[in-house]
Amino acid sequence: xxxxxxxxxxxxxxxxxxxxxxxxxxxxxxxxxxxxxxxxxxxxxxxxxxxxxxxxxxxxxxxxxxxxxxxxxxxxxxxxxxxxxxxxxxxxxxxxxxxxxxxxxxxxx
Numbered sequence: 001x002x003x004x005x006x007x008x009x010x011x012x013x014x015x016x017x018x019x020x021x022x023x024x025x026x027x028x029x030x031x032x033x034x035x036x037x038x039x040x041x042x043x044x045x046x047x048x049x050x051x052x053x054x055x056x057x058x059x060x061x062x063x064x065x066x067x068x069x070x071x072x073x074x075x076x077x078x079x080x081x082x083x084x085x086x087x088x089x090x091x092x093x094x095x096x097x098x099x100x101x102x103x104x105x106x107x108x109x
Contacts, residue, residue: 003057008089016102023095026084030090038067038082040075040093041101048075051103052082064103 017024041049050067057060061090068078083089094101 001021005033006030006035006037006090010037010092013037013092013102016079016105020100020102022100022102024025024092025094026090027093028089028091030086031088032100035088035090036086038055038079039064039101039103040079040091040100042072042093042095043099044095044097048072049099050075050079051101 014024014026027040037053039051041051043049047070049069051064052067053062054065055062067082068075079091082093
């Protein structure tokens with residue numbers, strides 16, 4: 001999210017999801033300017049995945065990587081732990097049976 005405040009990126013992401021008919025909502029509102037963003041993908045079958053941005057020291061790139069995948073209660077517990085480390089964390093939850101999150105698309109990576 002280089003150069004973009006977190007709240008602007010979150011609103012743009014929610015708009016992209018809405019345009020793709022992927023229901024999403026903000027579960028935890030982080031710092032408007034500098035909060036990190038975590039995305040939870042709920043596949044509505046008891047399973048979920050959490051993704052966060054990571055910095056690759058070798059390439060200098062920032063990319064979305066998996067924090068955890070598994071049973072939804074386990075994913076929720078991992079997200080709660082992350083919120084304990086970072087009170088400025090944004091958490092966006094989306095619901096898609098196919099597990100789509102659009103994070104690999106241009107403008108969102």
